[in-house]
Amino acid sequence: MAAWSCRFLLQRGPRLISPRAAAESPVQLVGCVRTTMPWQRHEWTEGSRRVGLVAVKLGMAPIWTKTGEKHAVTMLQVQDCHVIKCLPKEEYDGHTAALVVGGKNVSPFHRSEHYMEMFRNAGVPPKQKITTFKVSDNAIIKPGTPLYAAHFRPGQYVDVTAKSIGKGFQGVMKRWGFKGQPASHGQTKTHRRPGASGPGGDPAKVFKGKKMPGRMGNIYVTAFGLKIWRVNTKYNVLYVNGSVPGHRNCVLKIRDTVLPTRGSTLLSPPFPTYFTEDEGDLAEDLYDDDLFIHTEPSLTLT
């Protein structure tokens, strides 16, 4: 998409953009990376946090375990995920460093100059979504490095954050789960109303935060402790257990779980991230141990 835009501008005429600007514009993914030295890669230590990914929700599918149980999984594709900026401890909040990561390339035409500036500095095409990940000092990555789905491994647990589907202005029964009133037995025009709004004369007011009708959805929601069943390294797809907030083709933020009982100390996921030159080529599909792979013979439960 970004390549098309640059070619289009050059064809229209060199007077629209100067050749120097065209050469500087972040079109190629690999060729334009700065020729400075790569940053130092540290080892994993107790209590270090690594970066997450930005992915796109494809849809849901069923999977079966080796004991014959069926589970539903969501397929998330990591499309063009790059590290855009590194914010060291002093710049961010004084305690932890942060990394700004972006995912899913988008056209530069409808984005402001201010927005394009940081992508230009990183040497990366403009992204639809950028998020910050709080990261320990030994896990910082150089801006411009691509992040792949193999960053997560099967058997690991992740948290997925996304904007939930917007439902518009909704009543109190749908928004907060109130029970409403009976349908018959003399109810006059009152079937889905909130009813009472608080105690009587003593406070003589309605408390702040009272659950009332209003706009529902389109807020950031996090699903915690989702197991990764399968990782496809060819198309960069993660198969994540259960459902995930957001509609199809929405952009999500994935990071390692904060739940203490689902930590990934047993597996050794790549730290700070998965580099192709370090670990070499992985198999096209990485499966969890309990997952039934369709190339195996049918299950005989004994």
Next chain:
Amino acid sequence: MAACSKRLDKFIVSLRLLRNLQLQNERFLSTSLCRWAPGNDSEPPKFIPPSKPVIIDKTQAVATLRKFLSPEFIPPRQRTNPLKFSMERKDMIRRRKILNVPEFYPGSILAVSMADPNATGKINRFVGICIQRGGKGLGATFVLRNIINQQGVEICYELYNPRIQKIEVLKLEKRLDDNLMYLRDALPEYSTVDPDMKPVPFPPTGEVPLNELKVKMRPKPWSKRWERPKFNIQGIHFDLCLVPKQMEHAQKWAQPWQEYDMLKEYDTSKLEQQILSEVQQEMSK
């Protein structure tokens, strides 16, 4: 006594000979029809050769001779990334290489063997008539119905469940509708299938036979108002259970404009051809 039985034997043997002679005569009659016809002495009778035997090539897989794409391969009309469907299709093809899923339609009689930890011999075999095929992708299902010990039983099987050991088609045929849920309100004889039924051989080429059976229903009320046009059922004998006035009353729920609604059109012919060629290519590898 012995003398009687000997004579009886000879009599039976002679009877048998006569029967054989009769049979031989019939065979001769079929091939040379004009032999005994009167007034045909001028010309010799025209030689009619016997019918050629049909050679069925059993070495080639039966499924490839008839172009059939299972309906769960066709993706629904959604705003989903086609990559998701292609990845699901790859998994479906991997499973189909292990388990042979034959071609079948709603109305065919199937036998499914599934691994069950609570069954004797660990394998559960169920024979029934397929009343519905639903779902797309890996979650495709089909419902089999049978009546066992005067109790109607319907089991919904998932096509890609790894516990399924074998799916056999005992009788391949189509019915007038895609959805035979009305068999729940029909007389029980239409849903009974013999559990020890022998597979009926069907030719690998040519059209799938269409059973134009019109089913007799139990008295109303039914589980659904099958006479209404939204179900569009051709396979019920409405003349026996409904009065013309009731049929007219049912037509009040007709929505004749839906046929002309262009936004509801979903032309899958090109998609089908593309997916069929892809699936056949992958299966032959």
